[in-house]
Amino acid sequence: GSADLDCDVLVLGGGPGGYSAAFRAADLGLKVVIVERYATLGGVCLNVGCIPSKALLHVAAVMDEVQHLEMAGVKFGAPEVSIDQLRGHKEKVIAKLTGGLGQMAKMRKVTIVRGFGHFVGSHHLEVEETTGAGQDKTGSKKVVQFKNAIIAAGSQAVHLPFMPDDPRVVDSTGALALQGVPKKMLIVGGGIIGLEMGTVYSTLGARLDVVEMMDGLMQGADRDLVKVWQKMNQHRFDNVMLKTKTVGAQATPEGIKVQFEGLDGTQSEGTYDLVLQAVGRTPNGKKIGAEAAGVAVTDRGFIDVNIQMRTNVPHIFAIGDIVGQPMLAHKAVHEAHVAAEVIAGELQGNKELAAAAFNARVIPSVAYTDPEVAWVGLTEDQAKQQGINVKKGLFPWAASGRAIANGRDEGFTKLLFDEASHRILGGGIVGTHAGDMIGEIALAIEMGADSVDIGKTIHPHPTLGESIGMAAEVAHGSCTDVP
């Protein structure tokens, strides 16, 4: 049929995957249209994910950090928090970043079509126009015709079927809306998102319970790292329920009543002023009319792609949360660049660009809690499971001059090397600023560095980053002094 707009590349979704793909494609000279249902670019990450959570976590960390100064003889009074101003601060942070993205799109002449998009053919997407702050439909429609498409429609929070529809039951988006501070809060799901939000609310005054089906919080991280985090955060929790399922919930005048069942059969119950559901995210694959374009979607709503981010339909690509784990913004951005480059390469006959592929060896993970927990590559358990003999280099921050000077020496840096080749396999850091340091370990893994490469690299003194060099020297057996 006839189209209202046509383009080289249609990008469905304006999150970190979508805008990164669109900008790279435009920079490579292509005519690009982004379809996004919300008023701003940035997707989950900028609007209701990475960025607002970090804005609030920074405030919480400073509030907690000033207490460390008591040992240095500096005492602050109890903080007075205006929730309205704090929410306003968070909104300003978001607006600054999403506004910047809007300008960057304009500079690149990327067309943004506001609305809900679904495929109506292999080269056509219909957009139902939306307006306002949400997804209100105006009733008008547009059809965009494309040579290539990149699906970057992301994911959304999983909601437990038995949770009552009640303002006291929220997902991460509701928690970030910061409507108030509950006395007693339940976090369902002890993963990164739940624990980050729990940190914010607890510093603002809430008492926390957390319930997790697995046998430990922060699954995926090395258990030694999590132990340190847990010790430092014990004070936030009344009850840490592991190997426990949440099986029912009811709204009552006193609060949300929630039932739990241990894997051993024990039953229990609690009543909460706020319940945060943080039990994972589900991809939006089933909501975009993929079948009309012939794009295969898995039962769980993911879209399978090859290393060029190509779906089963050769001119349609997919990136970000919708193609699978880990659901992280930095993964989405790198996948985005690959898809845009492959498309530009093919349209322009540039073989080098057309050969682009996503072949990252590792993708780092960070919990921006206090202390932060960051890891990349193999954990000790994973190396064991794979039958790899490892040499470990552990540097406790109790021996780091900078950590001691900061009054925060609870952390440590741990590196794992292949015993035979001495090459680095993985690493983890627990401590303040761990997330800012993990990139060095990721680089070392990507470059196949060994313990000598890292240990002989001169790190500035006194820094926390120095602990990476020291951990490598420990593994190598040449750590003779401590800073």
Ligand code: FAD
């Ligand atoms: P999304 O960001 O989900 O963007 C998809 C976009 O597509 C959305 O804007 C959506 O409105 C739009 N869309 C979907 N369907 C349609 C349609 N049919 N028509 C039009 N538009 C559509 N990751 C990190 O790396 N670091 C962090 O610190 C971090 N913190 C997080 C904290 C929270 C609370 C949450 C929830 C997530 C966090 N994440 C973090 C994960 C990160 O937000 C995601 O991995 C990232 O946003 C994925 O990007 P994406 O482009 O694939 O999808």
